Amino acid sequence: MSRKTHAPLFLLAALTLSAVTATACALDEGDDAQELRAVKITDKWGVLDPTHFPEVNSCEDYWIQRCANLSADQCTLAQSRYSCSQSNSGVVITDTFGDVAESVAWEGYARGDDSAVMSGGGAAEACETMSLDPERCQALAALAEVLGEASHEIMDKAPAGGFASVIVIEDNLMVIPDLPSGEDLVWEAADALDWEMPMLTAEFAFANPGLVIEDNVMLLVRPNGTISVSSSDAVFLQDNHWEDCVECDDTIDMYIEEYILIDG
Known part of the structure; x- marks a missing residue:
């Protein structure tokens, strides 16, 4: 990590x-x-x-x-x-x-932190150094892992991916195509960055393994099948280019990539 x-x-x-x-x-x-x-809501990702x-x-x-x-x-x-x-x-x-997502890792970020935390294991490992209430962090991380495992099923029915709200109804985790019902860290960033993205075209219900969700939660399914799960003050996301980080600099929040030959 x-x-x-x-x-x-x-x-x-x-x-x-x-x-x-x-x-x-x-x-x-x-x-x-x-x-x-x-945010530009379209029928496909920009x-x-x-x-x-x-x-x-x-x-x-x-x-x-x-x-x-x-x-x-x-x-x-x-x-x-x-x-x-x-x-x-x-x-x-x-x-x-x-890009085709061949190798992914979880990354966690809490609002106000100086940087994201990259985890080589499960999403919950990132909670160790995130400035978020531990119980809330663990709950959001556990939800992210459940939805990460379900991402292939989601993409089968909604191949364009997109965003949806996540709520608990009785014993089910419901993924409902809808705008965020409250403040959301990823939605705010996507707004400022002028992203174009679709809304999920299908609704899903997954068995709830006992998770308690106190925050408004948004699921984002990227076109390559990787996901992010976010609330008002934190996000867990799957990073599909984490292996490219050969050396993480001490002063710059960046990826230092392998040198490649560029035609030009």
Whole structure:
């Protein structure tokens, strides 16, 4: 289990990359915190093609600039979705929601934390260092694991994936296509990042293994079958590019990728 940390504010203020600012609009660009854009509800995910930034020297430079105008929550969600690969001809940003999920790991994040916690085991392991009430954290983590195991069944009936609310009705966990019924960390970040995503097209009922859910909970099923389960102040998500993290830097919340040859 490892923790990623954000760059100090003076680094964010000191480094400006005009080339990234000019070209990164193709990705879900962060605006001023005062301007909140609506999530676009469509019939499919707005998965982006890989984007090459030849003017950017490294993934470190890219993420410093990318997160400069984002909150910690928004930056964490952006990094959970996009991977960065670098070479002597720039960087390539890839939307991992379009990748085949061959190897996944759980990642946990609580609102206000400096970084996400990556777990090589179950989701609950991340609770050890998340700033969330332990009982609430364990309950949300257990729910995430139950829904993670059910993701193939969900994708069979709703192949586009999408979002839904999760509630408990008697002995069942109900996954109901609906907007979040209250504040939700992932929904707020998706709103600010201008994501496009569908609503689940089917309703599901799973046996409740005794979980007590006190929070409003949202399930997000990505187009590659990985999921996130979130509440007003925490999220557990499946990271399908975690093996790419060769070395997690001490000062930058980023992935340092293996060098690859980029045509260009």
